[in-house]
Amino acid sequence: MGLSQQELDAFERDGWVGPFDLFEPAVAARLLSRIRAEVIPVRCEIYAHTRGELEFVDYKRDRHLDSPLAFRIASAPEIVSRASSLLGPDVLLWRSDAFEQGIGDPATAPHQDGAFEATRRTHPLIEAGEGQQAVAHQTDPFDVRIPLSIGAWITLTPVTKKRGSLWVVPGTHKELITEVPGEGFAGMKTVPSRHFEPSDGHAIEIEAGQFILFHNLVVHGSYPVEEGRRFAWTTRYVSTETRIHPRSTINAQGQDLSRWGAVLVSGQDRARRNVMRAPPAISNASILEERALAHATAG
Ligand SMILES: O=C(O)CCC(=O)C(=O)O
Numbered sequence: 444m445g446l447s448q449q450e451l452d453a454f455e456r457d458g459w460v461g462p463f464d465l466f467e468p469a470v471a472a473r474l475l476s477r478i479r480a481e482v483i484p485v486r487c488e489i490y491a492h493t494r495g496e497l498e499f500v501d502y503k504r505d506r507h508l509d510s511p512l513a514f515r516i517a518s519a520p521e522i523v524s525r526a527s528s529l530l531g532p533d534v535l536l537w538r539s540d541a542f543e544q545g546i547g548d549p550a551t552a553p554h555q556d557g558a559f560e561a562t563r564r565t566h567p568l569i570e571a572g573e574g575q576q577a578v579a580h581q582t583d584p585f586d587v588r589i590p591l592s593i594g595a596w597i598t599l600t601p602v603t604k605k606r607g608s609l610w611v612v613p614g615t616h617k618e619l620i621t622e623v624p625g626e627g628f629a630g631m632k633t634v635p636s637r638h639f640e641p642s643d644g645h646a647i648e649i650e651a652g653q654f655i656l657f658h659n660l661v662v663h664g665s666y667p668v669e670e671g672r673r674f675a676w677t678t679r680y681v682s683t684e685t686r687i688h689p690r691s692t693i694n695a696q697g698q699d700l701s702r703w704g705a706v707l708v709s710g711q712d713r714a715r716r717n718v719m720r721a722p723p724a725i726s727n728a729s730i731l732e733e734r735a736l737a738h739a740t741a742g
Pocket residue numbers: 542551556594596609663664665675677
């Protein structure tokens with residue numbers, strides 16, 4: 444599958460590309476009702492022994508590690524083959540997060556994901572591998588051709604401006620914008636030093652079951668929800684050269700990482716730089732029939 448040359452060019456120019464089809468809207472709606480009923484109410488097994496500083500991370504983060512259903516989505520060839528066009532043949536799934544917003548919820552404040560320092564901002568969560576200049580684009584020499592991380596923003600509800608669509612600011616992935624104190628995304632106490640409005644960006648108005656791929660440096664935010672609820676899921680991929688959580692045993696929201704591991708979703712782990720984990724076992728059943736949880740876990 445992979446990305447066409449035109450799509451690669453668009454990604455290099457804009458820092459995002461899509462939308463692409465993953466599921467029919469009716470399938471996305473059924474998957475969402477199963478995820479809401481069977482996955483989200485249960486704490487993630489990987490973090491059941493530890494608590495994050497933000498409540499959502501305990502229930503929504505890294506469900507690809509304890510939910511066969513979530514892993515089927517995160518490892519879908521439609522996503523992984525395209526991420527591999529950007530990251531190279533050897534790809535790790537390192538993290539996933541779900542973002543559900545309804546009327547009255549704060550919109551996502553504009554931000555770059557950068558190295559995912561997030562609320563603690565003590566150290567980068569992901570770092571370029573040694574000797575990999577292209578991956579090491581976050582400092583000089585600045586090279587955006589191989590991103591430090593690619594996110595797939597997958598929506599399981601239709602999204603429009605009124606329904607909380609993401610907006611991305613094309614071209615902002617070519618610089619690392621300094622940050623200043625402020626009320627930022629997901630509890631962060633910093634915001635970009637340049638002001639961004641939704642009107643600066645491109646609104647990602649897509650159907651349930653579609654996704655986009657975005658660079659870890661592209662500025663993105665969301666419109667406030669005025670109608671319905673929207674549920675989007677971001678699965679994040681890196682090259683096997685990238686070091687994940689190299690300097691800490693907790694993540695940026697305080698969860699203990701002793702049960703966490705990266706999952707190989709394409710190629711081979713030739714670099715052997717990261718803690719790895721086997722994904723939950725998946726079946727041959729249709730995705731709608733896949734098990735929600737690998738093990739029954741108390742909520
Ligand atoms: O869905 C959203 O509003 C936020 C998504 C986001 O910031 C991310 O996936 O990095």
